[in-house]
Amino acid sequence: MKKRMNRSPYLTAGLILTGVMAALILLGFFWTPYDPTAISGSAKFSAPSFAHLMGTDNFGRDIFSRVLKGAGTTAVIALSTVLLGGGVGVLVGALTGYFGGIVDEVLMRLNDALNAFPSVLLALVIVSVLGSGKYNVIIALAIVFVPSFARVSRTAFAALRDANYVKSARLMGASPLRILAVQILPNTLHVLLPAFTIGFNNAVLAEASMSYLGIGVKPPDASLGYMLSESQSMLSAAPWYALCTGMTIVLLIFGVGLIGEGMNRQNKGVG
Amino acid sequence: MRYTVKKLTAFLFTMVVVSLLTFIAFDLISGDPAQAMLGTEATPEKLAALREQLGLNQPLLVRYGQWLAGFFTGNLGTSYNYNLPVGQLIAPKLGLTLCLSFLAFALTVIVSIPLSMWSARRAGGRADALFTALNQFFMAVPPFFTGLLFTWVFSLTLGWFVHGKFPGFDQDVPGSLWYLLFPAMALALPRIAMTVRMLRSTILSEMNKDYVRTAISRGNDWNMVLRRHVLKNSLVPVVTFLAQTMAEIVAGSIVVEQVFAVPGLGRLLMASISNRDYPVVQVIVVILALWVVLAGTLADVINRRIDPRLNLGGDAQ
Numbered sequence: 001m002k003k004r005m006n007r008s009p010y011l012t013a014g015l016i017l018t019g020v021m022a023a024l025i026l027l028g029f030f031w032t033p034y035d036p037t038a039i040s041g042s043a044k045f046s047a048p049s050f051a052h053l054m055g056t057d058n059f060g061r062d063i064f065s066r067v068l069k070g071a072g073t074t075a076v077i078a079l080s081t082v083l084l085g086g087g088v089g090v091l092v093g094a095l096t097g098y099f100g101g102i103v104d105e106v107l108m109r110l111n112d113a114l115n116a117f118p119s120v121l122l123a124l125v126i127v128s129v130l131g132s133g134k135y136n137v138i139i140a141l142a143i144v145f146v147p148s149f150a151r152v153s154r155t156a157f158a159a160l161r162d163a164n165y166v167k168s169a170r171l172m173g174a175s176p177l178r179i180l181a182v183q184i185l186p187n188t189l190h191v192l193l194p195a196f197t198i199g200f201n202n203a204v205l206a207e208a209s210m211s212y213l214g215i216g217v218k219p220p221d222a223s224l225g226y227m228l229s230e231s232q233s234m235l236s237a238a239p240w241y242a243l244c245t246g247m248t249i250v251l252l253i254f255g256v257g258l259i260g261e262g263m264n265r266q267n268k269g270v271g
Numbered sequence: 272m273r274y275t276v277k278k279l280t281a282f283l284f285t286m287v288v289v290s291l292l293t294f295i296a297f298d299l300i301s302g303d304p305a306q307a308m309l310g311t312e313a314t315p316e317k318l319a320a321l322r323e324q325l326g327l328n329q330p331l332l333v334r335y336g337q338w339l340a341g342f343f344t345g346n347l348g349t350s351y352n353y354n355l356p357v358g359q360l361i362a363p364k365l366g367l368t369l370c371l372s373f374l375a376f377a378l379t380v381i382v383s384i385p386l387s388m389w390s391a392r393r394a395g396g397r398a399d400a401l402f403t404a405l406n407q408f409f410m411a412v413p414p415f416f417t418g419l420l421f422t423w424v425f426s427l428t429l430g431w432f433v434h435g436k437f438p439g440f441d442q443d444v445p446g447s448l449w450y451l452l453f454p455a456m457a458l459a460l461p462r463i464a465m466t467v468r469m470l471r472s473t474i475l476s477e478m479n480k481d482y483v484r485t486a487i488s489r490g491n492d493w494n495m496v497l498r499r500h501v502l503k504n505s506l507v508p509v510v511t512f513l514a515q516t517m518a519e520i521v522a523g524s525i526v527v528e529q530v531f532a533v534p535g536l537g538r539l540l541m542a543s544i545s546n547r548d549y550p551v552v553q554v555i556v557v558i559l560a561l562w563v564v565l566a567g568t569l570a571d572v573i574n575r576r577i578d579p580r581l582n583l584g585g586d587a588q
Contacts, residue, residue: 118522246416
């Protein structure tokens with residue numbers, strides 16, 4: 001893909017926002033202002049201040065530190081989900097789109113059936129089969145996301161199957177695997193990358209929903225969704241808990257969503 | 272006619288696959304229900320008797336067939352936890368969840384169509400860029416977070432409704448509808464943003480077409496052209512999109528019912544999952560999936576009505 005001179009403002013804004021969020025999350029892996037699990041009897045329910053940027057909860061734990069850690073858990077789950085589910089999905093889509101045939105038919109029908117389950121519902125079913133916890137959430141969500149990635153990449157790969165440069169590579173004796181990886185894949189990136197941003201956002205949302213419902217991560221892991229369910233019981237005593245946690249989810253999704261929107265706009269050339 | 276038959280076959284096929292997958296999955300994890308029900312009182316004789324009574328010693332496919340028939344006869348098995356027939360347990364909750372979903376869906380349609388027409392008319396300006404950015408932001412707000420905010424603002428601060436005190440339709444119909452309005456708004460908000468984005472771009476690409484220019488050059492009023500021609504031609508992808516919206520709303524209602532303590536299907540589902548009450552879980556899963564597939568099929572049929580060209584072959588894309 002050729003680099004264009006004028007970058008979409010959506011892409012710029014999205015990259016900045018996501019960059020800031022990523023930097024904060026990375027920081028949270030190494031350093032937080034307070035120990036996120038340290039209990040303080042004297043600082044219960046204190047409102048946001050310079051000492052506690054996002055206030056404290058019912059145990060006097062610093063919410064900012066907890067949000068940094070929680071966002072890290074959420075981001076790691078979402079990223080692993082997208083890489084796993086997206087990787088398998090793109091592989092399936094590439095093979096079926098390029099080769100077609102009976103395998104293609106069968107897989108696409110299976111895809112249709114899987115699509116009948118709303119995504120969170122399917123993840124719920126899989127987690128109730130596997131049990132809750134961080135790794136099972138990743139596996140469940142990855143399975144849920146395979147069909148959509150497979151569908152997108154199947155269309156993209158099938159469209160380029162008979163392109164002239166692919167034909168010429170075939171004539172020169174390139175193996176199918178090489179054609180898929182070297183000739184076709186780079187030319188589908190403009191479709192696949194936005195799909196990955198949407199996938200990441202759906203994964204953040206799904207993880208947050210599941211942890212909110214109590215079938216996601218288990219303590220001592222605390223993701224943003226888990227914290228949001230915690231915050232509900234102290235909504236009147238510490239509204240900042242729900243507000244700050246929720247806004248972190250929103251900003252995470254908003255930033256990555258802007259990147260996807262920006263890439264789509266550049267593809268269409270609208271800026 | 273041929274189309275209807277084809278759609279019906281595809282619909283039935285999908286539902287059979289969906290229900291079979293669900294049945295097998297829960298059959299695998301539920302282990303031996305007879306053992307679970309009897310617990311420590313289990314003796315080999317009692318176990319065998321109960322298995323016989325529950326029909327557990329029949330092959331998987333036979334049990335699947337019986338279970339599937341239950342959706343038509345109403346005999347869907349017994350909840351382990353409540354010791355009630357599953358159908359009886361689910362029926363009242365289903366109505367509640369349907370009501371909530373329809374309310375959210377109606378809100379989405381009523382708000383997003385005029386809003387996208389309004390924003391498409393102003394495309395390209397500064398106000399439009401701001402609107403689009405705002406729209407992008409609202410797409411990022413998850414319904415359960417909006418739900419918490421609404422609870423905080425409308426219930427705890429303003430006292431417009433009492434959180435956790437759902438009156439129930441058998442007690443107070445207007446009060447129940449009023450209570451459901453808040454979760455419906457929370458569900459609809461991101462959906463409105465997504466529908467506006469979709470409909471807006473469809474309208475915009477439609478407005479560049481020749482027939483619009485012709486209509487305008489003949490002295491027609493912009494708004495009239497927009498309403499009468501452009502909107503109608505933009506509807507096909509939107510109907511497909513709205514069917515997906517219905518699916519997302521149903522899935523979202525599972526979470527939002529939890530936030531607002533609405534005793535619907537989603538709440539029953541979560542309770543049943545944590546109680547390992549699988550006969551209830553598998554029926555709810557199939558019902559929700561049926562809802563999604565039905566919405567998709569309906570969208571295809573409606574699209575044929577809107578755009579007869581689709582009858583010449585191919586599906587709405």
